[in-house]
Amino acid sequence: GEEVAQTPKHLVRGEGQKAKLYCAPIKGHSYVFWYQQVLKNEFKFLISFQNENVFDETGMPKERFSAKCLPNSPCSLEIQATKLEDSAVYFCASSQRQVTGELFFGEGSRLTVL
Amino acid sequence: RKEVEQDPGPFNVPEGATVAFNCTYSNSASQSFFWYRQDCRKEPKLLMSVYSSGNEDGRFTAQLNRASQYISLLIRDSKLSDSATYLCVVNGVTGGFKTIFGAGTRLFVKA
Numbered sequence: 058g059e060e061v062a063q064t065p066k067h068l069v070r071g072e073g074q075k076a077k078l079y080c081a082p083i084k085g086h087s088y089v090f091w092y093q094q095v096l097k098n099e100f101k102f103l104i105s106f107q108n109e110n111v112f113d114e115t116g117m118p119k120e121r122f123s124a125k126c127l128p129n130s131p132c133s134l135e136i137q138a139t140k141l142e143d144s145a146v147y148f149c150a151s152s153q154r155q156v157t158g159e160l161f162f163g164e165g166s167r168l169t170v171l
Numbered sequence: 172r173k174e175v176e177q178d179p180g181p182f183n184v185p186e187g188a189t190v191a192f193n194c195t196y197s198n199s200a201s202q203s204f205f206w207y208r209q210d211c212r213k214e215p216k217l218l219m220s221v222y223s224s225g226n227e228d229g230r231f232t233a234q235l236n237r238a239s240q241y242i243s244l245l246i247r248d249s250k251l252s253d254s255a256t257y258l259c260v261v262n263g264v265t266g267g268f269k270t271i272f273g274a275g276t277r278l279f280v281k282a
Contacts, residue, residue, distance in 0.1 A: 090270065100215075100258075100272035113269055148214060159205070160260075160270060162214035 059083065062131075063149050063163035070139045070170050078166045079131040082151030088112065089132050090152070090160065091124060095145040103147075106132065139170045172197055175261050177273035184280055188249045192276045194242045194259030201263035204235055206244050209256045209275065218244075218257070249280045 062081040070076045082089050091103040102116040106126040117124070121139075126132040136143055146165040152158035177194045184190050196204075204221040219226060221233040221242050232245040242259055259273035 092272070099274035102269055102271065105269070115269070159217045159220075160207075160215075162216070164214050 061149055061151050061161055061163035063147075063166050064131075065166060066164065067167045068169070070168065072140060072170055073138050076136045076139050076143070076168055076170075078134045078147050078149075078168070080134070080149030080151075080163055081131040082149070083161055086151035086153050086161070088152040088154070088158070089126055090150045091132075091134050092148045092150065093145045094148060094165075095142075100148070103134070136168075139168070141170050144168060144170045173274075174198060174263075174271045175259055175273040177257075177259050177276050179274055179276060181277040181279055184249055184278070186249055186251060186280055186282055188280075189245065189247045190249055190278065191246075192244045192257055192259075192278075194244075194273050196240050196242070196259075196261045196263075196271075198261070198263045199237075199240060201240075201261045203262040204242050205260040205262075206231075206233055206242075207258040207260055207272075209258055211255075215258055215272075246278075249278075251280050251282060254278055254280045 064079045089106045092100040094100050104114045104117045104124050105112040109126045121137045124134045146167050148165045150160040150162045175196050206218040207215040208218045209215040219233050221235045223235050225234045230247045234243045256275040256277050258275045261271050
């Protein structure tokens with residue numbers, strides 16, 4: 058597609074429930090990034106992929122967060138056993154080049170944990 | 172110390188004013204630099220890339236000072252539509268290639 062598509066736009070979960078977010082990058086973009094933005098504060102880098110391979114996962118809280126980018130499927134970010142502090146907007150971005158490329162963002166998925 | 176630091180503002184300026192934002196980064200090995208704009212409750216969008224030679228796009232001018240590790244954005248003749256959060260973004264190597272965002276500088280342009 059011509060734009061990064063994220064679903065769902067909004068997701069509400071009770072504490073302890075699982076949440077799964079999806080991202081379809083722009084066709085032809087090799088790199089996918091996930092960011093977490095809490096209450097319009099700064100973007101926290103979570104993980105990046107080069108095609109289906111994890112490129113950098115140093116931002117991921119490993120205990121409950123996982124992510125995948127499989128061939129011919131949207132990328133996904135999954136949170137097991139959500140906590141209140143996971144409430145945020147999760148942005149996905151894609152890029153043609155890792156270092157010098159412009160990031161194209163999706164509209165974000167707003168997760169609310171009650 | 173944060174890897175990318177910005178003054179959060181807010182900057183409140185009248186239409187037609189000139190306003191400048193600065194951003195500092197800690198990693199001297201950083202390789203590419205950008206300014207993004209984020210409107211309320213929306214996704215960030217690229218405003219401009221930043222080069223050592225400086226670059227200009229209409230009313231917007233960006234500069235990079237590698238020696239002092241800071242980036243600047245100058246907006247001339249501010250418009251109401253310039254009201255947004257301006258994010259300083261740095262690509263670098265910190266245990267792996269990573270794109271780091273500053274916390275953003277909030278700008279309000281008033282009539």
